Amino acid sequence: MTHRKEVEFTVRQIKPYSAKVAVYGLFVVLSTLFMMATALSVSDFLKLLFEPDTPMPSQGGNLISQALEALYGWMIAQGKSTALWLFAALLIVLFFFKNLFGYLSAVVAGVMRNRITRDIRNRMFTKAMRLSVGYYSSRREGDVLSRFGNDIVEYEENVLVSIHTLASAVVTLVLYLLMLFYIDVRLTGVVLLSIPVISLVISSISHRLKRNSKEVQDQGGTLLSLTEEAIRGLRVIKAFNAIDFSNRRYQTLNHEYSRRRTAMLRRIHAASPVSEFLGSTVVVAVLLFGTVLVIRGGSMLTAELFVSYLMLFVLMLPPAKSLSTSIAQIKRGEGCVTRMVDFLEDKSIEAQDESKPAIEHIGNIELKDVVMEYPGQNSEATGVQALRGVDLHIAEGKTTAIVGMSGSGKSTIANLLLRFYEPTEGRITVDGRDVREYSLSSWRSRIGVVAQEPQLFNDTVANNIAYGMPNATRQQIKEAARIADADDFIKAMPDGYDSYVGDGGSMLSGGQRQRICIARAVLRNPDLLIFDEATSALDSESERQVQQSIDTLLHGRTAVVIAHRLSTVRNADQIVVIDRGCVAELGTHEELMAMGGIYHRMASNA
Ligand code: ADP
Ligand code: MG
Secondary structure, eight states: OTTHHHHHHHHHHHGGGHHHHHHHHHHHHHHHHHHHHHHHHHHHHHHHHHOTTSOOOOOOSOHHHHHHHHHHHHHHHTOHHHHHHHHHHHHHHHHHHHHHHHHHHHHHHHHHHHHHHHHHHHHHHHHHHHBOHHHHHTSOHHHHHHIIIIIHHHIIIIIIHHHHHHHHHHHHHHHHHHHHHHHOHHHHHHHHHHHHHHHHHHHHHHHHHHHHHHHHHHHHHHHHHHHHHHHHTHHHHHHTTOHHHHHHHHHHHHHHHHHHHHHHHHHHHHHHHHHHHHHHHHHHHHHHHHHHHHHHOOSSOOHHHHHHHHHHHHHHHHHHHHHHHHHHHHHHTHHHHHHHHHHHHOOOBOOOOTTSOOOOOOOOEEEEEEEEOOTTOOHHHHOOOSEEEEEEEEOTTSEEEEEEOTTSSHHHHHHHHTTSSOOSEEEEEETTEEGGGSOHHHHHHTEEEEOSSOOOOSSBHHHHHTTTOTTOOHHHHHHHHHHTTOHHHHHTSTTGGGOBOOGGGTTSOHHHHHHHHHHHHHHTOOSEEEEESTTTTSOHHHHHHHHHHHHHHHTTSEEEEEOSSGGGTTTOSEEEEEETTEEEEEEOHHHHHHHTSHHHHHHHHO
16 A cells, blocks of 8 residues: 555544544434435325325334334324324424434534644644754754644645545445345345446546646646746847747647647536436436336335435435545545654654763863764765864853854854754763763753844743743742843833733843843853854844843853854953864963954954
8 A cells, every 4th residue: 555654644643532433423323314214204204195094014124114114103093184294293303313413423523633633733743842953954944834734734624524524425325325225125236336337437537637637737837938938038039030930839839728728628517417417317227227116016115115215315426426525635635644744753853861861060061073064964065064173172160252254163063062963073071971971951951042033932021031940930030030131121011020022022122032031041040051142133232231241140150152243252261263163263362362363353353
């Protein structure tokens, strides 16, 4: 089977709800039985109409018909006109239950669909969070988002709804067919034989239609590009006196296009008359054959029962039709299932290394001959590595500033320190031990990071500061805000710490947003603080203010400050100049100025 993965996926989704599936099946069966009872009652109704005085003939051992028979017998005993009223009431009751169970089955199916899509959404979100940062940089975010939007919706609307339709169509058809067989085997045999013939004819029409429509689409595209080409190249066409040539070329293609469209049109409009014609041939055949059987007598097929038979036969047509359309729908939804399965099974997830020891404290960090090449960044083709052998000592309690041109590899160092990626070569140690010896979550829990773009979530100020730390007390949150110099403006907000920041923090200024992010980084009292161009998105006045809060809070902490404006790193204990993935210069501001190299040049240009 080619679609095993897709089928397995859907089966796995439905499995937890097998009890609901059973209930659903029961409702469908009940609804169908009531519909059948209605159709069968009609024959007795007619009997009452035409031969009110004869007793009901026995219809055989079927449970429903036996029960009905007893009921009819009693009703007729009540007198003709009362019986008629009772009969009408009975029909209405039967219809009521048919529809009641139809409704219940639809609700159960809907609940299942809802739960299934809820489960999938949860699993996809969890997966999206577990995937590595590297996964997202090699893919468009839109791709991932469309898994959540289009694909899940398509899955629900095409695949799950169609499975529901298909299931109830199959159950109904089987029950109707059983009943038809029960009433008359030979007649039903004729009907059954005709079905494959009809479906063959119809599917051959629709098959050719599909092929045709693809060809027509292709040709339409060619026609359009020819037009575009001709209009763009009009100067050349005119200059080369090629107008007639161009016209002829267009007209030939256009003629062919229109011819094919006509051919397609014929088929499109043929499909429904052909199927209706074939269908009516079957109906006529059934009528003919059935009437012969009735007139000959000798079988249980009476004239009234034959009317019921025809009713049941007509009732079979809609589920038969939805059988084929729902199968087509399910096939069409295969693409979205494939995409969701691929996403859910993607292996680029971060290691689950919770079995490793947790790190107690981050002290001195050492980068040793670190080479970094991003996945998909092919250095043999481009000759580029983000980092090309970086040695760096990040001393405990000191501020290390990293400066350099854009694209030189500064953020890559931050990425490696956060263990978003593993170095391609070389290693990173903490107090002499490889960082990979410690579990990822414990490592990150000891780091506070502030990125260039302040990332706020649509929640309250307090929850934004305590993001991921639901146990933080209000006291701690306020303290962190004070350190980040955010306490004053937060208190001035309408609801203080409980004010909502809006989507992406839209209610706040850039500097305020960044200060909330700083408070968030400070709240966990991290051993290592990383600022990646945290002030570069701000105007110079807010930059100065935010920089001030950073400067005071850095005091005595281990920090890595990546900066593009040199004025902000002047006071760092050590400044590293990164140039094209290498450490070019290293020292304090004064030392680097005295060196007269890259740093000096950058400083004088600023
Ligand atoms: P900086 O922060 O100094 O501006 P980066 O460290 O972001 O520079 O980038 C260094 C180099 O690595 C650049 O050439 C950049 O194109 C490349 N790079 C950065 N991130 C990725 C990524 N996720 N995938 C591939 N290449 C990347
Ligand atoms: Mg950067």
